[in-house]
């Protein structure tokens with residue numbers, strides 16, 4: 001009997017406890033301060049942080065790891081390889097020289113070639129900056145051919161003119177530019193010229209040509225005269241992943257910067273070090289002495305393999321005078337003729353080579369980064385006579 005009563009008491013006790021718990025739970029849930037928090041937003045926000053997100057709780061660690069810690073590096077440009085450049089730029093050269101080619105061929109193919117007509121041909125050649133001696137030589141040769149063959153047919157004349165012009169430009173000259181390591185050291189190139197001819201631009205463009213040929217290039221900003229020149233050069237280099245050695249001190253000794261650049265090139269196993277120098281007037285003795293010093297100081301550390309003289313093709317005969325003075329101070333090994341896109345006087349190529357006995361190695365045909373081409377005599381003459 002007692003056990004039955006015990007059982008009834010237990011059931012009643014459990015029922016009372018369960019009832020109290022259920023009532024308590026319902027009351028608790030109905031209180032305003034105890035509502036369940038809303039569901040959290042999705043944990044990936046493709047919009048990125050906005051002003052409203054600044055007070056948001058810290059993102060969990062795995063979110064932080066998904067964010068890049070540094071901004072992505074700028075994409076390096078891929079410069080055009082040297083081989084195709086002259087062909088691409090041929091049309092530009094032809095456009096600026098149409099007057100020269102057309103008038104010459106009109107004169108030659110105009111039927112009767114009397115003395116007066118030959119004189120006109122010679123004048124046209126001289127006006128294109130070919131030089132008097134070369135113009136006379138060319139006319140004499142053409143005259144002989146006409147009298148021997150007895151023809152003045154335009155296509156035949158064009159062929160002869162082409163041959164003779166190519167011969168005057170001398171395709172046998174070595175136009176290669178040192179850009180390979182020599183005897184376990186980098187090749188050293190020095191770039192010189194008067195103000196504004198396009199030296200810095202040429203160094204920048206040349207670095208691109210060499211990067212396209214997979215050379216390891218280092219630039220030296222020895223133009224310490226113009227504050228912006230080093231920045232300009234550094235920008236050119238950075239576009240193709242090339243470093244620039246420079247001084248942050250305005251007016252620093254350019255010879256010291258050139259020396260440091262060559263040293264850095266040797267220590268970093270570069271293939272080639274290209275040194276930009278300040279523009280200087282060929283008739284300013286102190287500036288030409290400074291150039292001589294740059295050369296001597298570099299040579300304490302390494303031989304100089306190439307001295308490129310940058311000439312502005314639009315300055316014509318005046319450029320030839322500059323060239324002579326530079327050649328006396330530094331041993332010029334190659335000419336870069338810039339701004340050929342802006343002159344109808346393509347004959348300057350012949351003029352400058354004959355005067356200096358130094359080959360034109362590169363031509364600048366525009367302001368674009370890949371508008372510098374290795375000079376090729378046949379393509380050049382074809383463009384002149386287009």
Ligand SMILES: Nc1nc2c(ncn2[C@@H]2O[C@H](COP(=O)(O)OP(=O)(O)OP(=O)(O)O)[C@@H](O)[C@H]2O)c(=O)[nH]1
Nearest residue numbers: 195196197198199200201279338339364365366367
């Ligand atoms: N059209 C054309 N412009 C060129 C060419 N090469 C260079 N230039 C322009 O010529 C101007 C002078 O070029 P820079 O490279 O600054 O000349 P620089 O010789 O270094 O000048 P300095 O250091 O002051 O002597 C710039 O506006 C170039 O864009 C070219 O082949 N064609």
